[in-house]
Amino acid sequence: MNLNPIQLFDTESSTFTYILTAPGSNQAVIIDPVDHQLERDLRHLERLGLQLALVLETHAHADHVTSAGRLRALTGAQAAVPSGCGIAPAELQLNDGDVLRFGYAEEIRVLHTPGHTAGSMSYLWRGNVFTGDTLLIDGCGRTDFQSGSSDALYDSVTGKLFALPDDTRVWPAHDYKGQAVSTIGWEKRHNARLANRSREDFRILMSELKLAKPKLIDIAVPANQNLGLPHGA
Amino acid sequence: MNLNPIQLFDTESSTFTYILTAPGSNQAVIIDPVDHQLERDLRHLERLGLQLALVLETHAHADHVTSAGRLRALTGAQAAVPSGCGIAPAELQLNDGDVLRFGYAEEIRVLHTPGHTAGSMSYLWRGNVFTGDTLLIDGCGRTDFQSGSSDALYDSVTGKLFALPDDTRVWPAHDYKGQAVSTIGWEKRHNARLANRSREDFRILMSELKLAKPKLIDIAVPANQNLGLPHGA
Ligand SMILES: [Fe+2]
Ligand SMILES: [Fe+2]
Secondary structure: OOOOOEEEEEOOOOEEEEEEOOOOOOEEEEEOOEHHHHHHHHHHHHHOOOEEEEEEOOOOOOOOOEOHHHHHHHHOOEEEEEHHHOOOOOOEEEOOOOEEEEOOOEEEEEEEOOOOOOOOEEEEEOOEEEEEOOEEOOEEOOOOOOOOOHHHHHHHHHHHHHHOOOOOEEEEOEOOOOOOOEEHHHHHHHOOOOOOOOHHHHHHHHHOOOOOOOOOHHHHHHHHOOOOOOOOO | OOOOOEEEEEOOOOEEEEEEOOOOOOEEEEEOOEHHHHHHHHHHHHHOOOEEEEEEOOOOOOOOOEOHHHHHHHHOOEEEEEHHHOOOOOOEEEOOOOEEEEOOOEEEEEEEOOOOOOOOEEEEEOOEEEEEOOEEOOEEOOOOOOOOOHHHHHHHHHHHHHHOOOOOEEEEOEOOOOOOOEEHHHHHHHOOOOOOOOHHHHHHHHHOOOOOOOOOHHHHHHHHOOOOOOOOO
8 A cells, every 4th residue: 555755855966855654653764864953853853753764875865964974973763875885884775675674564665776876776665666866757867977877877767667566556756846756657658858759869868968967966975975073973 | 544645736836736636537636826836737627648637726815816717618617715715716615624635536625714815725645634824834824914813723733633643744835934734733843823812912913914915916816706707708
């Protein structure tokens, strides 16, 4: 049965943070928390009477800094990250096919979906997939830095994500157009970059985007590889 | 069992719109849709494969215009509104205690919670309460226009909403501080305006707010009393 997450939005970086809650327990999971939203996120946990079990990252972000390290310290949660992202201080280094558990009987399945970065993971839970920057609503993440690869992203989306049931809800790490959620079925048929497009077409499309370098990348990536904590902390 | 709604935010008016979905059916309900977000909302219904059963209003808003009339026309949904708000063209005029049904076996219970306006309703569904402008996160709606009454709001919140189970999730019609959801238990203990405050204290507090008249009120209220449709339409 589909349970919607609680979706929070950071207007500065257009980042979605998700809080997962489930029946029979007050344990919660947070996905991709943002450093300057730490207070907001803690207040949600407090108001909802939630105990944070896991802080999950979809990848080492280039556009904002995570609050994972501070959330872990403040709540006692474990940090779970893709093993291929160089996020050394996290205790749970995830690989494709791993299953994370929380609450009474909740399972989060780990899906390796490289392309935006080589390590990027998607997370499956209760009819939802949290796709990070691999698959966005009517779009996808860039593939031109940080070990990105348009070939790998093409395979991850068309081979792995589009193989999920059509009614799986897609919750991305970002949206820039005021949209909140989509489905695998819709993206498979309509995604402007990936629906009905050949690998070669997609490679050309991505190579021609000519995107600016993210302002924060030189600070954010090393910071995120340390869970957002000052180095040495 | 608590099912979270899908929560959408309009930055212009700081209004939350909610889409309710449930197991076993593709029927959905939308609460407090905003006129200029019609496209966004229709796209969510399309992407999620939802059929809109009901358009619900919590009250006749003064700060934005509803898209209820157009959504009804475009989707075939029924419009359900508080009977005391003068929203004449809606087919379902709701009274305290009414139950709305959608999907396989979903029930929405109607709770008359006057104070922000005389007709204001809250809606209870699956461990959630949609409080409109009656109860906000750590605040409440104003009571100084549109048949508002601080006495009535005090009774609605402390007598009716605070009587709900502590873990009931509170989804308001607005938030101005980046917060998304709260609980009855937290608001009962911590709400800055209403927790542990006497009726007389609350009356004084509300009378001293000296809020500006909402810019859109003279347009929005008559428009919303016609479900956002042009008069004569
Ligand atoms: Fe990214
Ligand atoms: Fe209002």
